[in-house]
Amino acid sequence: MGKHLVRHGFMSDYTKRIYHGEADCGRDKVVRQRIEEYDNDAEKALEARNVCVALATDGFNLYGMVAAPYTCWPMFVIPLNLPPGVLLQRQNIFLSLIIPEHPGNNMSVYMEPLIDDLVHAWEERVWTYDRATRTNFKMHVWYQYSLHDLPAYGIFCGWCVHGKFPYPICKASLKFIWLTKGGKYSSFDKHRQFLPPDHPFRRDNKNFTKDVVVNDLAPQMMTLAAVRAQLDTPEVNNHEDGFVGYGEQHAWTQKSCLWNLPYFDDLLPHHIDAMHTEKNIAKAIFGTIMDIPDKKKDNVKARVDQARLCNRPKLDMVPPSADKSWRKPKADFVLTRAQGREVLEWFQTLMFHDGYAMNLKRGVNLATMRINRLKSQDYHIWLERLLPVMVRGYVPEHVWQVLVELSNFFRQLCAKELSWTVVAEMERIAPVLLCKLEKIFPPGFFNPMQHMILHLPYEARMGGPVQGLVFAEQEDPAYTWDHYVAAADVDDRDHRTFANKAERVKAELWDFYRCQEGFEARAASVTEQASKKLVKDMHYEAWVQAIIDFYDEFRKMKVTKEEARTMNLTKEEFMVVDTER
Incomplete structure (x- = not known):
């Protein structure tokens, strides 16, 4: 194998x-x-x-x-x-x-x-x-x-990443807090312990969890030899599936077969896919800043949890008065609708080199105030290149400076070359950066993805530049035919080499569609009939999917395919769905 x-x-x-x-x-x-x-x-x-x-x-x-x-x-x-x-x-x-x-x-x-x-x-x-x-x-x-994203990381190493101990490196030494209204675990205010003992953030009892001063030191990372000793003596729970102490003392679900490797104790055996982490963090920030209803982390539930944990009275939900309902005060890091529209109109003017990023203006939707079809590479470009320019002048200076530090952090992390001094400095500033973010965003913003900022510099120091630590959801560049003509070909497994990639594409297409001599007319007839049926089916399925999307997005109703086949939309409704896409 x-x-x-x-x-x-x-x-x-x-x-x-x-x-x-x-x-x-x-x-x-x-x-x-x-x-x-x-x-x-x-x-x-x-x-x-x-x-x-x-x-x-x-x-x-x-x-x-x-x-x-x-x-x-x-x-x-x-x-x-x-x-x-x-x-x-x-x-x-x-x-x-x-x-x-x-x-x-x-x-x-x-x-x-x-x-x-x-x-x-x-x-x-x-x-x-x-x-x-x-x-x-x-x-x-x-x-x-x-090399994995976080859910696959947990499956691969045998640690559950969905509970109070969601990160396999920290294990049970770092326990996340439970957000009552948000219904999830959060890493909010769990990073001050990684700061130097004399750092002023440790004594700040106003901007983090109210009336809490942190004196604890950072938890020590377990060696693989210690982890092996922990896994070699598991006590099976006879009353429930799993090991005794699961969810309270540890989150082990299995002992991975990787421990059968004789040299496994001497490795850093698992790495987080840096592109996945960067995408999820950028997606959370973009949705929160643009105030996108189903994407933002600053919703009503987050404000209620924030009022319980933090001393930020200006951001607490305002109770109803007279015939008015509850009101959510605007946060400094959220753009107004007019500012968001200006940002989206600016995105419509942006132009990039072929293959650098998608044509963002094609995804801009001013009706829903969002950008559709963004991929990992697009969030990568947005966070590292566009974020500081996008929010400049719209948010207070102290918020802008923190967002610039976050952008520069990932820009340095994703560089083609890394020096030991730069990585050491990134390991030092990572907990400070997280604490600055905690002073701005609500507790509901901080999930295991944000916590991974703390560990990415260490993984880069042990594994090298993150270009080699990016695998999942790797996107192919948006090549044109001229790129294929200019690109040199390489020897394949059949030891064939062509003048360029364009010639390889033509040769492989010819091999795929070529038929036995004497059957050309019959093959042409079958191909024409199959193509017509395929196009007809594609239009029909697109029509059905448009009905499903319209009812889901604009009427907040779930419609099955069987139901959609018996329904129809007006021309204007179809056009709205088409614009959304």
């Missing part, structure tokens, strides 16, 4: 140069330095052709978002010896497993064959053909880390 897939890297004319040290490969040097720290494994690290790999997985619905709630989980093996520029290209990522359902607590069962291969490749080595020297050699392969 995984070990056999990695062997193919030595059979390519391009990747063979990398494994022989003929190409720059900074991440591989970092990994090998770590392996050399262990005397027993120094010999394996000296051989440049030995391979370290990362594992990545995430679930997706094969049938689209409106179909049955079914997920499929592919498991990918990524060789880390490659340079960052080609590390996550399709031809260098190998599919090793396909899990046909949500794995839940059975993830280790599905992964057993892959782990057995990794153990064998580490201890007994694998015979591999080296195309550069035209010889066979025995190759070591070792697991370096996994």
Whole structure:
């Protein structure tokens, strides 16, 4: 499985140069330095052709978002010896497993064959053909880390991320608070303990939780050896599923099969996908600043929880008087509707290079005051490049400065190159930045995603620049045909190379549509009939989906497909749905 897939890297004319040290490969040097720290494994690290790999997985619905709630989980093996520029290209990522359902607590069962291969490749080595020297050699392969968003991270390592201990690195040493009205756990005011002992924020009993001074020191991160000792002696709960103490002393749901790897205690075994974290944080800030009803974190429930926890009387809900209802005072960080409209009109004027970001003006909807179809890359560009300009002059200076610090934090974190001094400084300012955000936003804003700001610099220091720590929801650039003509082609697994990528596309399309000689007329007839039916079906399904979207968005009613097929909309209603899309 995984070990056999990695062997193919030595059979390519391009990747063979990398494994022989003929190409720059900074991440591989970092990994090998770590392996050399262990005397027993120094010999394996000296051989440049030995391979370290990362594992990545995430679930997706094969049938689209409106179909049955079914997920499929592919498991990918990524060789880390490659340079960052080609590390996550399709031809260098190998599919090793396909899990046909949500794995839940059975993830280790599905992964057993892959782990057995990794153990064998580490201890007994694998015979591999080296195309550069035209010889066979025995190759070591070792697991370096996994790469996931937070839910998949929890499944992969066996820790529940949905309770009071939602972050697997802090584990039970950091307990989130429960928001009564919000109905969720929050990391609000859990970051002052990570500040230096003499920091003034620790003694501030007004801008954080009212009448609370923090004297506790930051919790110590458990070593993997300590975690193994904790997992080696679990006490099964005979009355309920799981282990004794679950939800009170820990959140372990299983013991991952990764612990079967003999070197697992010496790793930082899991990494958070930085792009997922950045997207979720940017999405929360954008929805809150623009006051989007179903996206903002500053809603009525958040204000009620804030009044209970914080001393911010100007933001408390105003009780009704006479015939008026409850009123929510405007916060400094929220734009007015007129300001929001000016911002959206500004977005309609923005232009980017091809492939840099989507054409934002196509997603702007002035009727609903939002931007539709934003992807991870778009939130990445918005947070790091556009946010400081967008809110300048609309929010108070102290709010703007904090948002600029957040933007600059992610801009430095996502840089192509990182220096040790910059990462050390980011680790120092991360808790300060979170505390500044806590002084501005309500407790309902802070979920596990915001807490991960604290740990991202440490993961960058241990794993290298985050370009190699971005996997899930990786977007292809918006290439034009001219890009394909100008782009050089690379040797594929069939050892075919074309003049450019455009020639490859034409050749592969010709191979796909070519039929046996003498059947051209029949093939043309079948293709025409199938195409007409497909277009007709597409229009019909779009008509049905438009009815569903209209009733959901504008009438707040859930309509099934069966019901939608018997309904209709006016032309004006169809146009509103079309504009929304």
